[in-house]
Amino acid sequence: MVTRTRIAPSPTGFMHIGTLRTVMFDYFLARQTGGQFVVRIEDTDQARLVAGAVEGLLNTFKKLDLDYDEGPVLLTDGTLGEKGDFGPYTQSQRLHLYKPYADKLLTDGNAYVCFCTTERLTEMRAAQMAAKQNPRYDRRCAALSPDEVKARQDAGERYVVRMRIPEGESRFVDAIRGEISFNNADVDDQVIVKSDGFASYHLAVVVDDYLMKISHVLRGEEWISSTPKQIILCEMLDIQMPIYAHVPLILNPDKTKLSKRKGDVSVESYLAKGYLPATLINFISTLGFNPKADQEIYERAELVKLFDLSKVSRAGAVMNIEKLDWMNHQYLMQLSQGELVAVVQPFTTLDLSSLTLQKALMIERERVSRLTEFADKLSSYVSIASYNPEVLVWKKSTKEDSLLQLTNISNVLSLLEDAVFDSVTLLEAAIKEYINSNGLQNGNVLWPLRVALSGLEKSASPYELLWVLGKDETLVRLQQAQKLIG
RNA sequence: GGCUCCAUCGUCUAAUGGUUAGGACACGGGCUUUUCAAGCCUGUAACGGGGGUUCGACUCCCCCUGGAGUCACCA
Numbered sequence: 122m123v124t125r126t127r128i129a130p131s132p133t134g135f136m137h138i139g140t141l142r143t144v145m146f147d148y149f150l151a152r153q154t155g156g157q158f159v160v161r162i163e164d165t166d167q168a169r170l171v172a173g174a175v176e177g178l179l180n181t182f183k184k185l186d187l188d189y190d191e192g193p194v195l196l197t198d199g200t201l202g203e204k205g206d207f208g209p210y211t212q213s214q215r216l217h218l219y220k221p222y223a224d225k226l227l228t229d230g231n232a233y234v235c236f237c238t239t240e241r242l243t244e245m246r247a248a249q250m251a252a253k254q255n256p257r258y259d260r261r262c263a264a265l266s267p268d269e270v271k272a273r274q275d276a277g278e279r280y281v282v283r284m285r286i287p288e289g290e291s292r293f294v295d296a297i298r299g300e301i302s303f304n305n306a307d308v309d310d311q312v313i314v315k316s317d318g319f320a321s322y323h324l325a326v327v328v329d330d331y332l333m334k335i336s337h338v339l340r341g342e343e344w345i346s347s348t349p350k351q352i353i354l355c356e357m358l359d360i361q362m363p364i365y366a367h368v369p370l371i372l373n374p375d376k377t378k379l380s381k382r383k384g385d386v387s388v389e390s391y392l393a394k395g396y397l398p399a400t401l402i403n404f405i406s407t408l409g410f411n412p413k414a415d416q417e418i419y420e421r422a423e424l425v426k427l428f429d430l431s432k433v434s435r436a437g438a439v440m441n442i443e444k445l446d447w448m449n450h451q452y453l454m455q456l457s458q459g460e461l462v463a464v465v466q467p468f469t470t471l472d473l474s475s476l477t478l479q480k481a482l483m484i485e486r487e488r489v490s491r492l493t494e495f496a497d498k499l500s501s502y503v504s505i506a507s508y509n510p511e512v513l514v515w516k517k518s519t520k521e522d523s524l525l526q527l528t529n530i531s532n533v534l535s536l537l538e539d540a541v542f543d544s545v546t547l548l549e550a551a552i553k554e555y556i557n558s559n560g561l562q563n564g565n566v567l568w569p570l571r572v573a574l575s576g577l578e579k580s581a582s583p584y585e586l587l588w589v590l591g592k593d594e595t596l597v598r599l600q601q602a603q604k605l606i607g
Numbered sequence: 608g609g610c611u612c613c614a615u616c617g618u619c620u621a622a623u624g625g626u627u628a629g630g631a632c633a634c635g636g637g638c639u640u641u642u643c644a645a646g647c648c649u650g651u652a653a654c655g656g657g658g659g660u661u662c663g664a665c666u667c668c669c670c671c672u673g674g675a676g677u678c679a680c681c682a
Binding site: 130131163165235239246250253257279281283295301303304307311312314315319321326342344345346347367376377409411413434437440444447450487489515516562564565566567568569572575578579580581583 | 608609610611612613614618619620621622629630631632633640641642643644645674675676677678679680681682
């Protein structure tokens with residue numbers, strides 16, 4: 122089976138985290154079957170246009186290293202172009218393509234012109250609500266004569282085109298949920314052409330999916346209830362319906378649909394918080410989809426191979442941020458030094474070309490989960506903040522002893538060969554040897570040494586600090602500590 | 608409210624009629640340890656309720672309950 126899947130976001134200026142999941146599922150499906158993954162921009166609502174939104178969206182695709190086969194592309198000069206044989210891929214440029222379909226619906230009697238004003242519609246709904254009826258169009262214009270319609274159109278009266286929902290039942294087999302059916306009596310006469318001449322979502326999407334030969338439509342669960350309108354349109358237009366799969370919602374901790382108010386909704390904000398693209402993709406792809414029972418970390422290629430629409434769960438899922446943090450830490454630990462430098466650099470003003478900081482990065486990632494936390498961790502390697510001399514004293518020791526140990530270890534370290542400073546293991550061996558052969562306690566030596574090197578109560582081990590700082594800086598810091606405590 | 612979808616640890620999930628209901632995050636305890644982190648071992652914690660079907664139900668059916676989504680000239 123070769124699939125053509127598509128993602129069709131409205132250009133709001135950012136990518137919703139739920140959209141990312143749908144994108145991933147589309148991507149897996151297309152790559153797995155050797156099919157195509159299409160990006161289409163659904164911008165039929167002129168009132169909601171956001172400047173630069175499409176560029177932003179495509180940029181996010183780029184940041185996540187997600188490739189698609191057809192759709193708008195960002196050209197090197199910053200302008201928009203597109204690739205693929207089924208364009209244009211932006212709905213506002215496809216108005217002429219929707220027109221014949223709308224006309225056919227009208228001439229077949231499957232749609233009708235409606236002159237009702239927004240005010241009347243609002244009043245009508247209010248009255249229906251007051252009477253405890255379901256709000257829906259009352260079909261006042263459904264029986265207008267062709268002559269009257271023409272006369273009023275000629276007079277310049279504003280109008281929309283509505284579907285004439287037939288009696289009967291609409292059913293489809295959802296690839297995730299199985300059979301779903303609706304009584305058409307519960308479906309409203311949907312507007313399919315707006316008064317500004319733009320097709321509404323329902324018409325545009327049905328026509329586009331058909332013309333673009335889309336085989337699989339993956340979208341959020343919130344679309345289930347509008348599916349009968351699209352099924353009916355397909356029937357009226359006599360076109361093949363794609364396979365629909367409604368992906369479960371991503372939820373706030375209180376189990377309601379994820380909203381800005383209650384949490385981060387955009388991919389960009391997670392990126393800005395310091396989650397790696399790979400983490401985000403792994404995490405979001407396995408939210409509601411579990412390839413193997415006892416594995417959490419997956420390569421993208423693995424997911425492509427293992428993805429199975431029928432295994433996607435049907436219930437919504439709360440994002441477990443602690444687990445996201447944990448996962449990001451796992452990914453951070455897998456990076457090479459070069460990769461780590463590259464991903465952290467945008468999150469700090471420090472210049473990470475310094476070897477000391479690169480080493481510090483390798484050490485500090487052990488206790489960091491998000492990229493934003495590095496800047497803080499790195500500062501003590503650049504220069505030591507002023508600290509309370511009492512911190513230099515181990516809880517089981519005394520000030521005098523601490524000073525003595527600092528003085529002695531300083532001498533020992535100054536005599537070590539430079540090569541020893543190139544290895545944490547060698548440093549550790551050398552210091553342990555010194556402690557043991559002199560019958561000292563670890564804490565008496567290691568605690569003051571570590572604090573002298575970091576200025577912190579909590580830090581990496583003294584061996585790691587020595588490795589990062591190097592001999593010269595180490596001796597300087599030990600000097601300062603001795604002065605401070607003395 | 609109508610319609611629709613959904614229902615296993617706090618959270619994400621595994622189980623496709625027969626398991627001591629498994630894993631992950633988080634949390635507790637222990638080991639390691641100069642501190643922090645990591646690591647290792649380990650513990651607490653779930654099938655919403657009621658009926659069926661069946662020799663046997665987390666798994667299939669029905670009802671209830673609960674939750675969610677949706678009811679625009681927004682997508």
